[in-house]
Amino acid sequence: MSRDAAPAARHLREPVELEIRRALPDGAVPLVAVRDHVRSDTVMARGHRQRRVLRLPAGENFELLKRPGDPVKRGETVAVAEELFGLGLREYVSPCDGVVESVNTRKTALVLAAPDSEIRALLPGVVSSVSPEEVRLRVTARRIEGRFGFGEPVAGRLWNAGELITEAEVRRRLGPHVQGRVVAAESLVLPSVLPALAAFGAAALVCGGIDLAPLWELVSPDGPHPAGRGLPTLVVTGGFGLHRMDEAAREALADAEGRTVYAAGPQTGRLTFAGPPYAEVVIPAGI
Numbered sequence: 001m002s003r004d005a006a007p008a009a010r011h012l013r014e015p016v017e018l019e020i021r022r023a024l025p026d027g028a029v030p031l032v033a034v035r036d037h038v039r040s041d042t043v044m045a046r047g048h049r050q051r052r053v054l055r056l057p058a059g060e061n062f063e064l065l066k067r068p069g070d071p072v073k074r075g076e077t078v079a080v081a082e083e084l085f086g087l088g089l090r091e092y093v094s095p096c097d098g099v100v101e102s103v104n105t106r107k108t109a110l111v112l113a114a115p116d117s118e119i120r121a122l123l124p125g126v127v128s129s130v131s132p133e134e135v136r137l138r139v140t141a142r143r144i145e146g147r148f149g150f151g152e153p154v155a156g157r158l159w160n161a162g163e164l165i166t167e168a169e170v171r172r173r174l175g176p177h178v179q180g181r182v183v184a185a186e187s188l189v190l191p192s193v194l195p196a197l198a199a200f201g202a203a204a205l206v207c208g209g210i211d212l213a214p215l216w217e218l219v220s221p222d223g224p225h226p227a228g229r230g231l232p233t234l235v236v237t238g239g240f241g242l243h244r245m246d247e248a249a250r251e252a253l254a255d256a257e258g259r260t261v262y263a264a265g266p267q268t269g270r271l272t273f274a275g276p277p278y279a280e281v282v283i284p285a286g287i
Contacts, residue, residue, distance in 0.1 A: 014142070015140045015141055015142055015284075015285035015286075016140070016141075016142075016143075017138060017139070017140055018138070018139050018140075018141055018143055018282065019128065019136055019137070019138055019139075020123060020125070020136065020137045020138075020139055020262075020282065021134050021135075021136050022044065022119065022121075022122075022134060022135045022136070022137065022153065023133065023134050023268070024045050024047070024119060024132065024133060024134055024135065025047040025117065025119075027047065028045040028046060028047040028117075028119060028132075029045060029046050029047075030044065030045045030130050030131075030132070030135060031043055031044060031045055031046065032044045032045075032127045032130060032135060033127065033130060034127055034128065034129065034130060035126060035127060036126070036127040037124075037125075037126055037127075038121040038123075038124065038125060038126070038127060038137065039121065039124050040120065040121055040122055040123055040124055040155055040260060040284075041120055041121070042120060042121045043118045043119065043120055044119050044120065044121050044127075044135050045118075045119040045135065046117070046118055046119070047117035047118075047119060051101065051111055051112065051113050051114070052095050052096050052098075052111075052112045052114065053109050053110070053111055053112075054078065054079075054092060054094065054095065054109065054110040054112060055108065055109055056079055056081075056092060056107060056108050056109060056110065057081050057090075057108070062079055062080060062081035062082070062092075063079065063080055063081075064078070064079050064103065064107065064110075065077060065078055065079055065080065066078045066079075066100045066110070067100060067103075068100050068101065068102055068103060069099060069100065070099065070100045071098070071099050072094040072096075072097065072098060072099065072100060072112065073094065073097055074094055074095065074096050074097050074230060075093050075094065075198040075199070075201075075230045075231070076093060076094050077091045077092065077093050078092055078093065078094050078100070078110060079091075079092040079110070080092070090224055091224050092224055093198070093224060093225065093229075093230035094112055094230060095112070095229035095230050096112060096114040097114060098112050098113050098114040099112070099113055100112060101113040119135075120155075121137065122153055122154070122155040122262050123137060123139050123141070123155070123262050123282060123284055124139065124284055125137040125138055125139035125140075125284075126138045126139075139282065139284060140284070140285045140286075141262075141282045141283055141284045141285055142252050142256075142282070142283040142285070143280060143281070143282050143283070144206070144235070144237060144249050144252060144253070144280065144281040144282075144283075145237075145278050145279075145280055146206075146235040146236055146237050146266075146278055146279030146280060146281070147236055147237060147238060147239045147278075147279075148210075148234075148236040148239065148240070148272075148279060149233070149234045149235040149236055149264075149265040149266060149272075149278075149279025150219065150227060150228035150231075150233070150234050150265040150266075150267075150271055150272075150279070151204065151228050151231070151232065151233025151234055151263075151264070151265040151268070152233060152264070152265070152268045153233070153262065153263070153264035153268075154182070154203040154204050154232075154233050154262070154263055154264070155182075155203070155260055155261065155262050155263075156180050156181045156182045156202075156203035156204065156260065156261070156263075157180070157181050157182070157258055157259065157260055157261075158181070158182050158184060158253065158256045158257055158258065158259055158260075158261045159177075159178060159181045159182070159183050159184070159257070159258075160184045160186075160253055160254060160257055161173050161174075161183050161184060161185050162185070162186060163185065163186060163187060164185040164189045164190065164193050164207075165187065165188055165189065165190065166190075167190065167192070170190060170192065170193055170196055174193070174196050174197065174200060175200060176200055178197060178200045178201070178202040179200055179201035179202065180201060180202070180203055181202055181203060182202075182203050182204040182205075182206060182261050182263050182281070183197060183202050183204070183205050183206070183232075184205075184206045184207070184253045185205070185206070185207040185208070186207075186208055186244060186245050186250060187207070187208040187209060187238075187242070187243065187244040187245070188207070188208060188209040188210065188211070188241070188242050188243065188244075189205070189207045189208075189209070189210055190211070190214075191210060191211060191214040191215040191217075191218055192214070193205065194215075194218065194225075194231045194232060194234065195218070195225075195231065197231075197232045198230060198231050198232055202232045203232060203233065203263070204232050204233035204234070204235065204263035205232050205233070205234050205235070206235045206237065206253070206263060206281055207234075207235075207236055207237070207245075208236070208237055208238040208243045208244045208245040209236065209238045209239060209240065209241055209242055209243030209244070210234075210236050210240060211240065211241065212240040212241070215240075218231070219231070219271060227271050228265070228271070233263050233264060233265055234265065234279070235263055235264075235265070235279040235280065235281055236279070237249055252283060253281075253283075255283075256283045259283070259284075260284070261281055261282065261283050261284070262280075262281065262282040262283075262284070263279075263280070263281050263282075264279065264280055265279050266278055266279050
């Protein structure tokens with residue numbers, strides 16, 4: 001993730017030069033060189049086919065919705081299990097796009113094979129460093145630092161949703177129009193917003209605060225989305241509980257309405273409760 005010596009407030013009031021570190025998966029082949037100019041859609045590296053294992057409940061009453069050879073999308077439900085003596089259902093979702101490669105004999109794990117990956121820049125800038133582990137970019141942008149978050153780097157057009165505190169607001173405001181977008185909410189959001197955004201294909205959620213207990217039920221190792229897998233990238237600017245974005249962050253996001261912004265959790269595939277690295281939103285200058 002990026003860090004810069006300039007005061008954080010300056011990062012919001014005016015664009016500054018930042019360094020963005022983009023980690024590469026094992027075995028990825030860099031396709032750019034130092035001093036190359038890149039656009040958001042520039043392919044910086046190619047990764048090889050990856051396999052992910054989705055753990056399923058042993059000995060529970062559950063149903064597989066996918067079989068070997070079936071295609072899956074990131075966030076798509078692949079199995080459901082009964083809870084609360086049959087009164088509720090827990091969903092298990094795919095952490096990636098790809099196909100179901102196999103199911104073990106005890107039906108406690110699905111092996112999902114993702115296609116070869118292309119790692120795009122997601123931001124316009126200049127390549128400052130290239131190694132087998134990462135590509136570093138120098139970009140001119142405004143930056144919002146999160147207190148907590150998770151998820152892989154993404155880019156999408158920003159949509160300011162206002163408040164998403166009640167279930168009624170979630171139902172009224174969210175729909176197919178959020179597909180591919182970075183959604184911003186000014187204050188506390190319900191953790192149930194995340195699965196709803198995943199169902200509509202949103203890229204990320206940026207919010208002021210979120211309740212820890214129901215969030216942990218979603219993203220704990222035993223939850224349906226371990227470490228946030230299958231959910232949009234999350235950036236929480238205030239913290240857990242009732243927090244509102246500070247004025248500078250709200251103004252920066254309001255100015256960026258409809259523009260393509262970058263969002264990233266501190267570490268892909270892991271929950272990090274204290275940085276560095278930090279979750280972040282980066283708003284490129286002049287886009």
